[in-house]
Amino acid sequence: SQTIHQWPATLVQPVGSPLSLECTVEGTSNPNLYWYRQAAGRGLQLLFYSVGIGQISSEVPQNLSASRPQDRQFILSSKKLLLSDSGFYLCAWTTTQAGVGTEAFFGQGTRLTVV
Amino acid sequence: SQQGEEDPQALSIQEGENATMNCSYKTSINNLQWYRQNSGRGLVHLILIRSNEREKHSGRLRVTLDTSKKSSSLLITASRAADTASYFCATVPKFISSGSARQLTFGSGTQLTVLP
Numbered sequence: 474s475q476t477i478h479q480w481p482a483t484l485v486q487p488v489g490s491p492l493s494l495e496c497t498v499e500g501t502s503n504p505n506l507y508w509y510r511q512a513a514g515r516g517l518q519l520l521f522y523s524v525g526i527g528q529i530s531s532e533v534p535q536n537l538s539a540s541r542p543q544d545r546q547f548i549l550s551s552k553k554l555l556l557s558d559s560g561f562y563l564c565a566w567t568t569t570q571a572g573v574g575t576e577a578f579f580g581q582g583t584r585l586t587v588v
Numbered sequence: 589s590q591q592g593e594e595d596p597q598a599l600s601i602q603e604g605e606n607a608t609m610n611c612s613y614k615t616s617i618n619n620l621q622w623y624r625q626n627s628g629r630g631l632v633h634l635i636l637i638r639s640n641e642r643e644k645h646s647g648r649l650r651v652t653l654d655t656s657k658k659s660s661s662l663l664i665t666a667s668r669a670a671d672t673a674s675y676f677c678a679t680v681p682k683f684i685s686s687g688s689a690r691q692l693t694f695g696s697g698t699q700l701t702v703l704p
Contacts (some may be wrong), residue, residue: 493592502618504653507691507692509694514699515696515697516676516694516695516696516697517631517676517694519691519692519693519700522691532660535591552675559630563630563631565630565631565692567692575618575619575621575680576621577621577623577631577633577678577694578633578635579630579631579632581630582629582630584628
């Protein structure tokens with residue numbers, strides 16, 4: 474069965490420090506991968522998505538970047554965190570199989586607090 | 589940008605009552621999905637309804653879709669305290685450009701509280 478791992482669960486980082494959040498998927502190949510951010514009490518904002526290794530699409534200009542070094546690994550990074558980067562970050566995947574439903578499977582999220 | 593907008597933003601009911609949440613969207617869709625999120629956790633997929641479907645059932649869940657009004661509703665029957673969570677609708681666009689992923693666009697959610 475497919476599983477998605479996202480870590481760490483919580484993170485407190487000082488302003489100006491770097492960030493690296495990692496997400497890995499098991500049990501499927503060539504998934505579409507996504508990074509979302511969720512502000513408190515709000516919906517999900519799509520930050521990045523990837524349809525393949527090395528292919529990253531950015532939805533919102535920001536202080537963050539994403540990389541996909543392996544088929545089932547998706548990394549969210551920042552060189553210097555801002556206070557406004559605080560939030561709940563969620564990784565997700567969808568299948569690329571034609572004719573299959575496009576439901577998304579989410580990791581458990583990372584609560585990032587920039588202080 | 590937000591595609592789906594849920595209504596109401598918050599809903600509080602007694603255990604055993606039915607809970608109805610609504611979602612409106614703006615563009616043509618391939619399908620619409622409902623997700624549940626417990627506090628501080630990831631989202632869990634509940635049900636998917638395609639643009640050519642009008643109603644779908646899954647256990648105590650009933651989803652309707654009206655593409656002419658660009659709206660959907662989620663009905664949870666005989667609610668339980670364990671149904672307390674945030675519920676989000678998400679839309680998948682009908683048309684995507686080559687090489688792009690079918691992106692899910694989420695609404696801002698309805699916070700459901702079921703009182704025991």
